[in-house]
Amino acid sequence: MHIVTAEEMRRLDRITIERLGIPAVALMENAGRAIAEEIIALCRRRGVGRAPLPARAARDGGAPHSAGAWAAGAAHEEAAAPGAGAAWNTAAGRALRGGNPSGGALAGAPKLHISGDAALMAEHAEDEHWLVLVGKGNNGGDGLVAARYLREAGIAVSLLYAVPPESLTGEAALQRDAAAAMGLPAAVHGGGSPGFAGYSGVLDALLGTGAAGAPRGAYAELIAAVNGSGKPVVSADIPSGLNADTGETHEPCIQASLTVCLAFLKRGLLQYPGSGAAGRIVVRSIGIPAGLAREEGLSAYWLTPAVLEGVLGVDVSRRRVPDGHKGTYGHVLVAAGSLRMSGAGLIAARASLRAGCGLATWAVPGKLLPLLVGAAPELMLADAGGQADGTWNAEAAEEVLNLAEKKDVLAVGPGIGRFQEDKEWLKRIWEGAECPLVVDADALNILAECDYRSWKSRREPVILTPHPGEMARLAGVSTMEIQRDRIGLALSYARERGVILVLKGAHTVIASPDGRIFVNTTGHPGMATGGAGDCLTGIIAGLLAQGLEGVQAAAFGVYLHGLAGEKAALLRDDPASVIASDIIEAL
Ligand SMILES: NC(=O)C1=CN([C@@H]2O[C@H](COP(=O)(O)OP(=O)(O)OC[C@H]3O[C@@H](n4cnc5c(N)ncnc54)[C@H](O)[C@@H]3O)[C@@H](O)[C@H]2O)[C@H](O)CC1
């Protein structure tokens, strides 16, 4: 599924209107109707379990409204077709042989089923009264259309304009007039907090992709008041106060229970805190062809199995050939670990095996090697030289390169710490390793102190896997700036440096030098534990060893790592007790 910026959304909207000739008012009608349908569904879910109202129950004979009705209040009717003669082999014939199969008015005649717009029939509509907050732009217009459809479903609605209605223009003004013509009650915000007592829900149609900066004036007052009301809030397109591109939430920002996102998923809904403000997200088509995004060269995606297969060409089934052998699945070399942080290398190396590579060798400073024998019987250990005290040194780079000669991928960094001439060590490895390179942990901190654009360019891909703090050092900005626009920053860094970037954190961002972006949403807060990053490094290396290309391995590795984290959390009574080894075992 594509994810778009506000500007890209406007471009796709314009193309649909100007090139395809679909009127803006039609798009808005579709948008408003989709919003109303999601609110009706929410009301229906909320009403489940309530005693059916006597009037309605009697009308329907207690039947559930699943058949729906084509006019407000009318029950689902089974009307007999006039003049239908009984015939032996029809329902009638069966009826004559005993029992009336349908209980309809006239047993014996084929039934005429009339069902209509079930989506617009709200059960317990009488219990609902929604307040629609209307902004000045087309987001407000969507809300006005939704108000009409809610009313059509028997749900009471009241409009509250943030600005005087006469200031609305274009399609929003047209919807304003239609709502007035339908007699929908309307008021204009006059300051302070509107009373919410009589309402069962609020539709936030204040600000959408046209918002700029923090909500001002009446908008800010209404947003703050809604957030304090305790009422369920549904947001049109995006929560008002959210930056649609970055996920940054202004002060104030609507905290929604549900966001009905229109046409395409907005980038800001996939990055925290935006993801937290949106509540449940439903993306609804409004008539803008999905294929337009591809035709217009948009290249940011929500990382789903369909995108892994359809866009990245990954075989998510990870089928194995019947005559495969260890060599078939590649050999990973991990240069990692040091006296005080040997575990990181062990985690990375074991994770690469769990990710399915055929063989894994863990290169460590010679002093450590005897201490690690048997740490993981499946691993091969290799002496990478280094200092007498078990730390790395620049000469150890030659050992690593010798070991890497017959390997399919080299992962460096977990637990190596900082050491004398570590920049020289990394430069030699960067320039000398002929296989794909995964750079993580302290190797990233070393890289951040190097002008590696002056180093000999590499043929094989490099994948960097920083967490926000390591990214801040790499990019030379604060961690807060990284988190303010994770997608934008990851994309510009990957393009400028020609590396594949995995910016870890909730909803990890994978950015490719060719401009493609993938946002992953698998994972669990329980994964915030030491070694989880080492595990990811091993998984990505393990997938590269099996022949996946750089971006494929980075994206699929992040996706699998998150799934394994979810499974590991489920297996623990308390997700807080998840440790990195649990993630490896859950792969
Ligand atoms: N463009 C599309 O592809 C479609 C848009 N749809 C809906 O329309 C909105 C975007 O509408 P737009 O008119 O561009 O802007 P907004 O409705 O988001 O509101 C902007 C409006 O509000 C004022 N304003 C802007 N920033 C602030 C602020 N910080 N504080 C206070 N007021 C602010 C400004 O005056 C603007 O006029 C989109 O989200 C969809 O909901 C349709 O769905 C069809 C396709």
Ligand SMILES: [K+]
């Ligand atoms: K909104």
